[in-house]
Amino acid sequence: MSNNSVFINNIWKNGDGAHFQSLNPANNEVVFSANGASAAQVEAAVNAAHKAQKSWAKIGRDARIAIMNNYAEELKKRADEIAITISKDTGKPLWETKTEAATMVGKIAISTRAYNERTGAFSKVTAFGELALDHAPYGVMAVLGPFNFPGHLPNGHIVPALLAGNTIVFKPSELAPAIANIMADSFAAAGVPEGVVNVVHGGRETGAALLASNLNGVLFTGSATTGTYIHKLFGGRPEVVLALEMGGNNPLIIWEPCEIEAAADMIIHSSFITTGQRCSCARRIILPTGKFGDAVLEAVIAKSQKMRIGTFDDKDEPFIGPIIHQNMAQNYLKFEQSLIAKGGKPIMAAKILDKGPAFVAPALIDMTNAHEREDEELFAPFAQVFRVDNFDTAIERANDTKFGLSSGLVCDDASLWHRALGEMHAGLINWNRPTTGASGELPFGGPGLSGNGRPSAFYAADYCSYPVAQQNAIMAQRLKAIGLE
Numbered sequence: 134m135s136n137n138s139v140f141i142n143n144i145w146k147n148g149d150g151a152h153f154q155s156l157n158p159a160n161n162e163v164v165f166s167a168n169g170a171s172a173a174q175v176e177a178a179v180n181a182a183h184k185a186q187k188s189w190a191k192i193g194r195d196a197r198i199a200i201m202n203n204y205a206e207e208l209k210k211r212a213d214e215i216a217i218t219i220s221k222d223t224g225k226p227l228w229e230t231k232t233e234a235a236t237m238v239g240k241i242a243i244s245t246r247a248y249n250e251r252t253g254a255f256s257k258v259t260a261f262g263e264l265a266l267d268h269a270p271y272g273v274m275a276v277l278g279p280f281n282f283p284g285h286l287p288n289g290h291i292v293p294a295l296l297a298g299n300t301i302v303f304k305p306s307e308l309a310p311a312i313a314n315i316m317a318d319s320f321a322a323a324g325v326p327e328g329v330v331n332v333v334h335g336g337r338e339t340g341a342a343l344l345a346s347n348l349n350g351v352l353f354t355g356s357a358t359t360g361t362y363i364h365k366l367f368g369g370r371p372e373v374v375l376a377l378e379m380g381g382n383n384p385l386i387i388w389e390p391c392e393i394e395a396a397a398d399m400i401i402h403s404s405f406i407t408t409g410q411r412c413s414c415a416r417r418i419i420l421p422t423g424k425f426g427d428a429v430l431e432a433v434i435a436k437s438q439k440m441r442i443g444t445f446d447d448k449d450e451p452f453i454g455p456i457i458h459q460n461m462a463q464n465y466l467k468f469e470q471s472l473i474a475k476g477g478k479p480i481m482a483a484k485i486l487d488k489g490p491a492f493v494a495p496a497l498i499d500m501t502n503a504h505e506r507e508d509e510e511l512f513a514p515f516a517q518v519f520r521v522d523n524f525d526t527a528i529e530r531a532n533d534t535k536f537g538l539s540s541g542l543v544c545d546d547a548s549l550w551h552r553a554l555g556e557m558h559a560g561l562i563n564w565n566r567p568t569t570g571a572s573g574e575l576p577f578g579g580p581g582l583s584g585n586g587r588p589s590a591f592y593a594a595d596y597c598s599y600p601v602a603q604q605n606a607i608m609a610q611r612l613k614a615i616g617l618e
């Protein structure tokens with residue numbers, strides 16, 4: 134695999150920008166090392182994307198769908214390589230990166246269906262002439278991706294944008310860049326023409342150069358901090374489409390009646406999967422006061438003690454790997470300290486494991502009696518616990534956030550589920566399912582600081598093209614001429 138860092142007109146080049154490297158967080162081995170794209174190279178990539186855009190739009194729906202199907206085949210052929218590459222860059226276990234590779238392939242069929250269903254074409258003849266609807270691409274889209282699903286999430290913007298006839302300049306996360314080169318090579322092998330997909334690697338300065346360039350849209354997945362910054366940067370520029378998919382401070386309510394072991398499993402799969410590095414992870418666990426809530430927490434403690442945490446290629450495959458970087462492990466420790474200072478009482482203490490400086494233990498802290506609340510997303514296996522006396526307070530507590538991405542209720546009582554569905558403020562509301570594991574067949578996004586109201590996944594088609602309404606008088610004249618009007 135090429136470690137070059139600029140892919141323009143289907144050709145890899147060395148970057149002229151600042152040097153950067155990504156490390157395997159399990160052992161600090163260098164996975165990717167290159168010079169990033171310079172501002173001039175970013176500009177060249179954006180120019181190439183503009184040059185290629187008209188002809189890419191002109192080849193039509195069917196041709197683009199066929200090329201995207203070829204891309205799916207290329208990804209399929211390289212599925213094992215994709216999984217290992219992402220595991221090395223992120224530390225995620227192979228069971229998870231194999232799923233990511235399969236999800237990237239699955240994205241093509243789902244996006245094609247969404248493209249046709251949500252942004253299709255129709256025409257009808259009326260007494261006043263022909264009415265028709267079609268959709269047109271915006272032009273050149275910048276795609277900025279996060280590290281946690283470095284293949285799947287950018288792919289979830291790129292594929293719908295390409296299907297709609299846009300061209301792309303993609304800046305992958307500098308923390309997990311390697312998969313982008315496999316994607317670029319796979320697009321080229323699939324027959325994507327020169328200039329249609331361009332990759333510019335690098336850190337913040339490469340991202341800044343991209344945002345300063347001549348763009349028609351920015352498709353971003355990442356933190357609320359960066360998303361808000363981008364929103365401000367493009368303030369007063371409605372001509373640039375922004376689709377901002379940001380984080381969450383997601384609540385999970387566990388309520389009686391429900392099976393205690395199953396409830397504990399839901400917490401583990403909501404809060405600690407992917408080492409807590411999913412935007413959909415439950416960060417706040419809301420439980421009733423009393424014996425039932427105590428028993429659920431005891432079960433979570435017991436399961437966490439047995440949790441396999443390790444390196445992606447360990448013989449006994451781990452449930453979770455290390456956190457993305459040892460600096461993030463330090464942030465997780467500091468976060469616990471700041472919550473303790475606000476009155477939190479650790480239930481499972483945050484700690485770095487002997488395996489290495491990026492290996493952290495799942496942590497829980499009781500914030501029920503804290504004198505100050507903390508409504509920030511910590512991207513780590515760490516959840517705040519709140520004990521409440523009744524279901525009204527549980528819902529109130531769940532909604533007590535400026536975010537609104539994912540949420541859940543674990544409880545066997547269907548009437549409580551219907552209340553939760555009507556009263557919880559989030560884009561995803563799950564019942565007896567973890568808050569994680571979003572379906573590509575549904576939209577993904579939510580209110581508040583979780584985005585700017587342009588949900589992704591099945592609805593990504595919506596922000597990749599605009600509707601063109603046509604009223605065709607020629608048809609009316611033709612009908613008149615043949616005596617039908």
Ligand code: NAD
Nearest residue numbers: 277278279280305306340341355356359378379380381412
């Ligand atoms: P991040 O915001 O730090 O970075 C995302 C991308 O933006 C990276 O490519 C980065 O280089 C770039 N970037 C950052 N600052 C920039 C700047 N000032 N100018 C230009 N580019 C800049 O996010 P991350 O740490 O990689 O990912 C984790 C975050 O992503 C979490 O907050 C998580 O909740 C969120 N996330 C959201 C979703 C979703 O669909 N809503 C999915 C996954 C992750």
Ligand code: SIN
Nearest residue numbers: 411412413569570571
């Ligand atoms: C994420 O995008 O970070 C996770 C989504 C999921 O849990 O499926």
